Amino acid sequence: MTTAPWPDHGGDAAALLKRFRLPADHSFEDVSANLNPLGPPPWVADWLVECISGLSRYPEPSYRAARRAIAEHEGVAPEQVLLTNGGADAIFLAAALHAGQRGLIVTPTFGEYARACAAHRLVVTEHALEAPRFGLQTAALDEPVTQADVIFLCRPNNPTGTLVNAVEIERLLSCMPTTATLAVDEAFIDLALDAEPLTPLLARYPQLILLRSMTKFYTLPGLRLGYVLASAEHVAALACHQPPWSVNHLAAELVAPLLADTAFAQRTRQWLAREQPRLGQALTHAGLDVVPSQSCFYLVRPGPALCQRGLSSALLLERLLHHGMLARHTYSFAALDGDWLRLAVRDGSANDRLLKVLHDCVR
Ligand SMILES: Cc1ncc(COP(=O)(O)O)c(C=O)c1O
Incomplete structure:
Protein backbone atom coordinates (compact mmCIF):
# COMPACT_ATOMS: atom_id res chain seq x y z
CA MET A 1 0.00 0.00 0.00
CA THR A 2 1.34 3.42 -0.93
CA THR A 3 1.34 6.47 1.36
CA ALA A 4 1.51 9.13 -1.40
CA PRO A 5 -1.10 11.85 -0.76
CA TRP A 6 -4.35 12.04 -2.72
CA PRO A 7 -4.01 14.77 -5.34
CA ASP A 8 -6.11 17.86 -4.58
CA HIS A 9 -7.57 17.84 -8.03
CA GLY A 10 -9.39 14.62 -8.81
CA GLY A 11 -8.46 14.71 -12.47
CA ASP A 12 -4.73 14.85 -11.70
CA ALA A 13 -4.02 11.61 -13.54
CA ALA A 14 -0.22 11.75 -13.21
CA ALA A 15 -0.45 11.93 -9.40
CA LEU A 16 -2.95 9.06 -9.26
CA LEU A 17 -0.84 6.84 -11.53
CA LYS A 18 2.11 7.50 -9.25
CA ARG A 19 0.09 6.77 -6.14
CA PHE A 20 -0.96 3.41 -7.52
CA ARG A 21 2.52 2.66 -8.89
CA LEU A 22 1.31 2.54 -12.47
CA PRO A 23 3.60 3.62 -15.33
CA ALA A 24 3.27 7.24 -16.47
CA ASP A 25 2.18 6.02 -19.93
CA HIS A 26 -0.56 3.71 -18.56
CA SER A 27 -3.48 4.27 -20.89
CA PHE A 28 -6.89 5.15 -19.45
CA GLU A 29 -10.19 6.85 -20.26
CA ASP A 30 -11.16 9.86 -18.18
CA VAL A 31 -14.50 9.25 -16.46
CA SER A 32 -13.77 11.95 -13.88
CA ALA A 33 -14.45 15.11 -15.93
CA ASN A 34 -18.09 16.18 -16.00
CA LEU A 35 -18.15 17.84 -19.41
CA ASN A 36 -20.59 17.42 -22.28
CA PRO A 37 -19.08 14.54 -24.36
CA LEU A 38 -20.71 15.88 -27.56
CA GLY A 39 -18.85 19.17 -27.55
CA PRO A 40 -17.38 21.47 -28.47
CA PRO A 41 -19.74 22.06 -31.42
CA PRO A 42 -17.86 21.07 -34.59
CA TRP A 43 -17.83 24.57 -36.13
CA VAL A 44 -16.02 26.15 -33.15
CA ALA A 45 -12.43 25.36 -34.26
CA ASP A 46 -12.79 27.06 -37.68
CA TRP A 47 -14.71 29.92 -36.13
CA LEU A 48 -11.91 30.60 -33.64
CA VAL A 49 -9.34 30.66 -36.44
CA GLU A 50 -11.44 33.23 -38.29
CA CYS A 51 -11.64 35.42 -35.18
CA ILE A 52 -7.93 35.36 -34.43
CA SER A 53 -7.21 38.66 -36.19
CA GLY A 54 -9.29 40.39 -33.48
CA LEU A 55 -6.64 39.52 -30.90
CA ASP A 261 -26.64 26.73 -31.96
CA THR A 262 -29.98 25.21 -31.01
CA ALA A 263 -29.22 21.97 -32.89
CA PHE A 264 -26.24 21.29 -30.60
CA ALA A 265 -28.39 22.02 -27.54
CA GLN A 266 -31.06 19.64 -28.77
CA ARG A 267 -28.54 16.85 -29.51
CA THR A 268 -27.15 17.31 -26.02
CA ARG A 269 -30.56 17.06 -24.39
CA GLN A 270 -31.39 13.93 -26.39
CA TRP A 271 -28.11 12.29 -25.36
CA LEU A 272 -28.65 13.20 -21.71
CA ALA A 273 -32.26 12.00 -21.64
CA ARG A 274 -31.08 8.63 -23.04
CA GLU A 275 -27.76 8.01 -21.30
CA GLN A 276 -28.22 9.58 -17.88
CA PRO A 277 -31.02 7.28 -16.62
CA ARG A 278 -29.53 4.27 -18.41
CA LEU A 279 -26.14 4.68 -16.70
CA GLY A 280 -27.76 5.37 -13.32
CA GLN A 281 -29.80 2.16 -13.48
CA ALA A 282 -26.82 0.10 -14.64
CA LEU A 283 -24.62 1.43 -11.83
CA THR A 284 -27.27 0.46 -9.27
CA HIS A 285 -27.58 -2.93 -10.93
CA ALA A 286 -23.81 -3.39 -10.55
CA GLY A 287 -24.23 -3.15 -6.77
CA LEU A 288 -23.28 0.49 -6.19
CA ASP A 289 -25.06 3.01 -3.97
CA VAL A 290 -25.98 5.73 -6.46
CA VAL A 291 -27.05 9.23 -5.37
CA PRO A 292 -30.12 10.22 -7.46
CA SER A 293 -28.59 12.71 -9.88
CA GLN A 294 -30.18 15.31 -12.11
CA SER A 295 -27.03 16.04 -14.07
CA CYS A 296 -24.31 14.49 -16.19
CA PHE A 297 -22.46 12.71 -13.38
CA TYR A 298 -23.14 10.27 -10.55
CA LEU A 299 -21.80 10.05 -7.03
CA VAL A 300 -21.41 6.35 -6.19
CA ARG A 301 -19.88 3.99 -3.65
CA PRO A 302 -19.89 0.22 -3.23
CA GLY A 303 -23.26 -0.89 -1.85
CA PRO A 304 -23.67 -3.06 1.28
CA ALA A 305 -23.10 -6.42 -0.49
CA LEU A 306 -19.87 -5.20 -2.10
CA CYS A 307 -18.69 -3.61 1.17
CA GLN A 308 -19.19 -6.93 2.91
CA ARG A 309 -16.82 -8.45 0.38
CA GLY A 310 -14.21 -5.85 1.33
CA LEU A 311 -14.64 -3.45 -1.59
CA SER A 312 -14.11 0.19 -0.55
CA SER A 313 -14.31 3.24 -2.82
CA ALA A 314 -10.52 3.59 -2.68
CA LEU A 315 -10.07 -0.01 -3.79
CA LEU A 316 -12.65 0.40 -6.56
CA LEU A 317 -10.87 3.55 -7.77
CA GLU A 318 -7.59 1.66 -7.88
CA ARG A 319 -9.09 -1.32 -9.71
CA LEU A 320 -10.83 0.94 -12.21
CA LEU A 321 -7.58 2.73 -12.95
CA HIS A 322 -5.73 -0.56 -13.41
CA HIS A 323 -8.45 -1.48 -15.91
CA GLY A 324 -8.06 1.85 -17.73
CA MET A 325 -10.80 4.06 -16.19
CA LEU A 326 -9.94 7.20 -14.23
CA ALA A 327 -12.78 7.98 -11.79
CA ARG A 328 -12.95 11.13 -9.63
CA HIS A 329 -11.92 10.54 -6.02
CA THR A 330 -13.66 12.60 -3.33
CA TYR A 331 -10.90 13.17 -0.77
CA SER A 332 -10.87 16.86 -1.68
CA PHE A 333 -14.63 17.35 -1.12
CA ALA A 334 -15.41 18.50 2.42
CA ALA A 335 -17.65 15.95 4.21
CA LEU A 336 -17.09 13.12 1.72
CA ASP A 337 -13.59 12.17 2.75
CA GLY A 338 -13.00 9.75 -0.11
CA ASP A 339 -16.01 7.64 0.78
CA TRP A 340 -17.53 8.10 -2.68
CA LEU A 341 -16.46 8.28 -6.34
CA ARG A 342 -17.84 10.52 -9.07
CA LEU A 343 -18.45 9.06 -12.51
CA ALA A 344 -19.30 11.11 -15.60
CA VAL A 345 -22.09 10.23 -18.01
CA ARG A 346 -20.45 9.92 -21.43
CA ASP A 347 -21.65 8.80 -24.84
CA GLY A 348 -23.34 5.42 -25.24
CA SER A 349 -20.32 3.33 -26.24
CA ALA A 350 -18.08 4.98 -23.62
CA ASN A 351 -20.69 4.24 -20.94
CA ASP A 352 -20.84 0.62 -22.13
CA ARG A 353 -17.04 0.34 -21.77
CA LEU A 354 -17.22 1.74 -18.25
CA LEU A 355 -19.98 -0.69 -17.26
CA LYS A 356 -18.04 -3.66 -18.63
CA VAL A 357 -14.91 -2.66 -16.70
CA LEU A 358 -16.97 -2.00 -13.58
CA HIS A 359 -18.45 -5.49 -13.68
CA ASP A 360 -14.92 -6.93 -13.83
CA CYS A 361 -13.84 -4.71 -10.91
CA VAL A 362 -16.69 -5.63 -8.56
CA ARG A 363 -16.67 -9.38 -9.27
C1 LIG B 1 -19.99 23.59 -9.69
C2 LIG B 1 -18.97 24.26 -10.52
N1 LIG B 1 -19.04 25.60 -10.67
C3 LIG B 1 -18.14 26.26 -11.40
C4 LIG B 1 -17.12 25.60 -12.03
C5 LIG B 1 -16.13 26.39 -12.80
O1 LIG B 1 -16.39 26.28 -14.15
P1 LIG B 1 -15.65 27.20 -15.19
O2 LIG B 1 -14.86 26.28 -16.06
O3 LIG B 1 -16.75 27.87 -15.95
O4 LIG B 1 -14.81 28.16 -14.44
C6 LIG B 1 -16.99 24.21 -11.91
C7 LIG B 1 -15.89 23.49 -12.55
O5 LIG B 1 -15.68 22.31 -12.36
C8 LIG B 1 -17.94 23.53 -11.12
O6 LIG B 1 -17.89 22.21 -10.96
Missing part, protein backbone atom coordinates in the same frame (compact mmCIF):
# COMPACT_ATOMS: atom_id res chain seq x y z
CA SER A 56 -4.64 42.58 -31.95
CA ARG A 57 -7.31 44.84 -30.37
CA TYR A 58 -8.62 45.14 -26.80
CA PRO A 59 -12.08 43.67 -26.36
CA GLU A 60 -14.95 46.18 -26.05
CA PRO A 61 -14.78 46.64 -22.24
CA SER A 62 -18.46 46.21 -21.36
CA TYR A 63 -18.93 43.19 -23.68
CA ARG A 64 -22.17 44.73 -24.91
CA ALA A 65 -22.87 42.27 -27.74
CA ALA A 66 -22.22 39.17 -25.64
CA ARG A 67 -24.33 40.48 -22.76
CA ARG A 68 -27.18 41.32 -25.14
CA ALA A 69 -27.09 37.76 -26.56
CA ILE A 70 -27.17 36.25 -23.05
CA ALA A 71 -29.94 38.61 -21.94
CA GLU A 72 -32.10 37.57 -24.90
CA HIS A 73 -31.39 33.90 -24.26
CA GLU A 74 -32.26 34.17 -20.55
CA GLY A 75 -35.15 36.63 -20.78
CA VAL A 76 -33.51 39.33 -18.63
CA ALA A 77 -32.22 42.86 -19.32
CA PRO A 78 -28.60 43.30 -20.55
CA GLU A 79 -27.87 45.31 -17.35
CA GLN A 80 -28.60 42.12 -15.41
CA VAL A 81 -25.75 40.24 -17.11
CA LEU A 82 -22.04 40.26 -16.25
CA LEU A 83 -19.70 38.31 -18.51
CA THR A 84 -17.00 36.43 -16.57
CA ASN A 85 -13.81 34.51 -17.17
CA GLY A 86 -15.54 31.18 -16.49
CA GLY A 87 -17.85 30.28 -13.63
CA ALA A 88 -14.82 30.27 -11.32
CA ASP A 89 -14.36 34.02 -11.85
CA ALA A 90 -18.04 34.55 -10.95
CA ILE A 91 -17.57 32.62 -7.68
CA PHE A 92 -14.60 34.77 -6.67
CA LEU A 93 -16.52 37.96 -7.53
CA ALA A 94 -19.41 36.89 -5.29
CA ALA A 95 -16.96 36.32 -2.44
CA ALA A 96 -15.21 39.65 -3.13
CA LEU A 97 -18.53 41.45 -2.75
CA HIS A 98 -18.70 40.20 0.85
CA ALA A 99 -15.01 40.37 1.76
CA GLY A 100 -14.41 40.05 5.50
CA GLN A 101 -18.07 39.13 6.18
CA ARG A 102 -19.81 35.82 6.96
CA GLY A 103 -20.23 33.05 4.41
CA LEU A 104 -22.33 29.89 4.46
CA ILE A 105 -21.49 26.95 2.20
CA VAL A 106 -23.80 23.99 1.68
CA THR A 107 -21.53 20.91 1.52
CA PRO A 108 -20.35 18.52 0.14
CA THR A 109 -19.79 20.76 -2.85
CA PHE A 110 -17.38 22.33 -5.30
CA GLY A 111 -14.22 23.39 -3.46
CA GLU A 112 -13.84 26.82 -5.07
CA TYR A 113 -16.46 28.45 -2.79
CA ALA A 114 -14.24 27.76 0.22
CA ARG A 115 -11.14 28.94 -1.65
CA ALA A 116 -12.88 32.14 -2.80
CA CYS A 117 -14.12 32.83 0.75
CA ALA A 118 -10.63 32.24 2.16
CA ALA A 119 -9.10 34.55 -0.48
CA HIS A 120 -11.50 37.31 0.59
CA ARG A 121 -11.22 36.61 4.34
CA LEU A 122 -14.81 35.53 4.93
CA VAL A 123 -15.64 33.65 8.09
CA VAL A 124 -17.27 30.49 6.79
CA THR A 125 -19.86 28.15 8.30
CA GLU A 126 -20.71 24.90 6.55
CA HIS A 127 -24.08 23.22 6.40
CA ALA A 128 -23.50 19.53 5.64
CA LEU A 129 -26.07 17.55 3.68
CA GLU A 130 -26.61 14.02 4.87
CA ALA A 131 -25.46 10.92 3.03
CA PRO A 132 -26.66 8.88 1.26
CA ARG A 133 -29.22 11.11 -0.49
CA PHE A 134 -27.71 14.54 0.19
CA GLY A 135 -31.12 16.26 -0.03
CA LEU A 136 -31.44 19.82 1.24
CA GLN A 137 -34.12 20.38 3.89
CA THR A 138 -34.29 24.15 3.60
CA ALA A 139 -36.13 24.37 6.93
CA ALA A 140 -32.81 23.36 8.55
CA LEU A 141 -31.28 26.49 7.00
CA ASP A 142 -33.85 28.96 8.37
CA GLU A 143 -31.57 29.97 11.23
CA PRO A 144 -28.14 29.82 9.47
CA VAL A 145 -29.32 31.93 6.49
CA THR A 146 -30.23 34.82 8.77
CA GLN A 147 -26.64 34.84 10.01
CA ALA A 148 -24.77 34.80 6.71
CA ASP A 149 -23.89 37.64 4.35
CA VAL A 150 -23.38 35.33 1.39
CA ILE A 151 -24.60 31.77 0.89
CA PHE A 152 -23.11 29.49 -1.76
CA LEU A 153 -25.43 26.80 -3.07
CA CYS A 154 -24.70 24.67 -6.13
CA ARG A 155 -27.66 23.66 -8.38
CA PRO A 156 -27.36 20.91 -9.53
CA ASN A 157 -24.73 20.23 -6.96
CA ASN A 158 -21.24 19.05 -7.86
CA PRO A 159 -20.46 16.27 -6.88
CA THR A 160 -23.84 14.87 -5.76
CA GLY A 161 -25.91 15.81 -8.85
CA THR A 162 -28.83 16.74 -6.56
CA LEU A 163 -30.97 19.75 -7.42
CA VAL A 164 -32.82 22.09 -5.08
CA ASN A 165 -36.17 23.07 -6.60
CA ALA A 166 -37.35 26.63 -7.19
CA VAL A 167 -39.90 26.54 -4.35
CA GLU A 168 -37.16 25.70 -1.84
CA ILE A 169 -34.90 28.41 -3.23
CA GLU A 170 -37.70 30.94 -2.86
CA ARG A 171 -38.25 29.77 0.70
CA LEU A 172 -34.57 30.46 1.48
CA LEU A 173 -34.70 33.87 -0.17
CA SER A 174 -37.73 34.88 1.84
CA CYS A 175 -35.81 34.18 5.10
CA MET A 176 -32.75 36.20 4.08
CA PRO A 177 -32.03 39.83 4.96
CA THR A 178 -32.15 42.08 1.87
CA THR A 179 -28.46 42.95 2.30
CA ALA A 180 -27.37 39.30 1.99
CA THR A 181 -26.61 37.40 -1.22
CA LEU A 182 -27.72 33.93 -2.26
CA ALA A 183 -25.16 32.86 -4.87
CA VAL A 184 -26.63 29.89 -6.71
CA ASP A 185 -23.96 28.26 -8.86
CA GLU A 186 -25.74 26.87 -11.91
CA ALA A 187 -22.63 25.77 -13.82
CA PHE A 188 -24.43 22.52 -14.74
CA ILE A 189 -27.97 23.83 -15.13
CA ASP A 190 -28.04 23.27 -18.90
CA LEU A 191 -27.02 19.69 -18.18
CA ALA A 192 -29.88 19.15 -15.73
CA LEU A 193 -32.98 17.54 -17.12
CA ASP A 194 -36.25 19.28 -16.24
CA ALA A 195 -34.75 21.95 -13.97
CA GLU A 196 -37.11 24.86 -13.32
CA PRO A 197 -35.49 28.21 -14.14
CA LEU A 198 -34.71 30.57 -11.26
CA THR A 199 -34.51 33.62 -13.54
CA PRO A 200 -38.16 34.67 -12.78
CA LEU A 201 -37.12 35.03 -9.11
CA LEU A 202 -34.53 37.70 -9.99
CA ALA A 203 -37.22 40.35 -10.35
CA ARG A 204 -38.61 39.68 -6.87
CA TYR A 205 -35.50 38.89 -4.85
CA PRO A 206 -32.55 41.29 -5.22
CA GLN A 207 -30.52 38.93 -2.97
CA LEU A 208 -30.36 36.27 -5.70
CA ILE A 209 -27.40 35.96 -8.05
CA LEU A 210 -27.03 33.12 -10.53
CA LEU A 211 -23.51 32.00 -11.47
CA ARG A 212 -23.28 30.32 -14.85
CA SER A 213 -20.60 28.56 -16.85
CA MET A 214 -20.40 27.99 -20.59
CA THR A 215 -17.45 25.62 -20.30
CA LYS A 216 -19.38 22.50 -19.25
CA PHE A 217 -22.22 22.46 -21.75
CA TYR A 218 -20.03 23.52 -24.70
CA THR A 219 -16.93 21.53 -23.57
CA LEU A 220 -14.65 24.58 -23.63
CA PRO A 221 -12.95 24.61 -20.20
CA GLY A 222 -9.70 25.87 -21.73
CA LEU A 223 -11.42 28.89 -23.27
CA ARG A 224 -12.88 30.22 -19.97
CA LEU A 225 -16.38 31.63 -20.29
CA GLY A 226 -19.20 32.24 -17.85
CA TYR A 227 -21.64 34.88 -16.66
CA VAL A 228 -23.65 36.19 -13.73
CA LEU A 229 -27.37 36.94 -13.81
CA ALA A 230 -28.53 39.30 -11.04
CA SER A 231 -30.23 42.63 -10.38
CA ALA A 232 -28.67 45.56 -12.27
CA GLU A 233 -27.39 46.90 -8.91
CA HIS A 234 -25.76 43.59 -8.01
CA VAL A 235 -24.16 43.34 -11.47
CA ALA A 236 -22.72 46.86 -11.14
CA ALA A 237 -21.32 46.05 -7.67
CA LEU A 238 -19.76 42.77 -8.88
CA ALA A 239 -18.26 44.50 -11.92
CA CYS A 240 -16.31 46.84 -9.59
CA HIS A 241 -14.30 43.82 -8.42
CA GLN A 242 -13.51 42.54 -11.90
CA PRO A 243 -10.21 43.45 -13.58
CA PRO A 244 -10.67 45.18 -16.96
CA TRP A 245 -10.90 42.94 -20.05
CA SER A 246 -11.26 39.82 -17.88
CA VAL A 247 -12.82 37.91 -20.74
CA ASN A 248 -10.67 37.41 -23.81
CA HIS A 249 -11.77 38.43 -27.30
CA LEU A 250 -12.30 34.88 -28.61
CA ALA A 251 -14.47 33.84 -25.66
CA ALA A 252 -16.57 37.01 -25.79
CA GLU A 253 -17.13 36.73 -29.55
CA LEU A 254 -18.15 33.10 -29.23
CA VAL A 255 -21.08 33.78 -26.88
CA ALA A 256 -23.71 34.70 -29.49
CA PRO A 257 -22.98 31.87 -31.97
CA LEU A 258 -22.86 29.29 -29.16
CA LEU A 259 -26.25 30.37 -27.84
CA ALA A 260 -27.65 30.37 -31.38
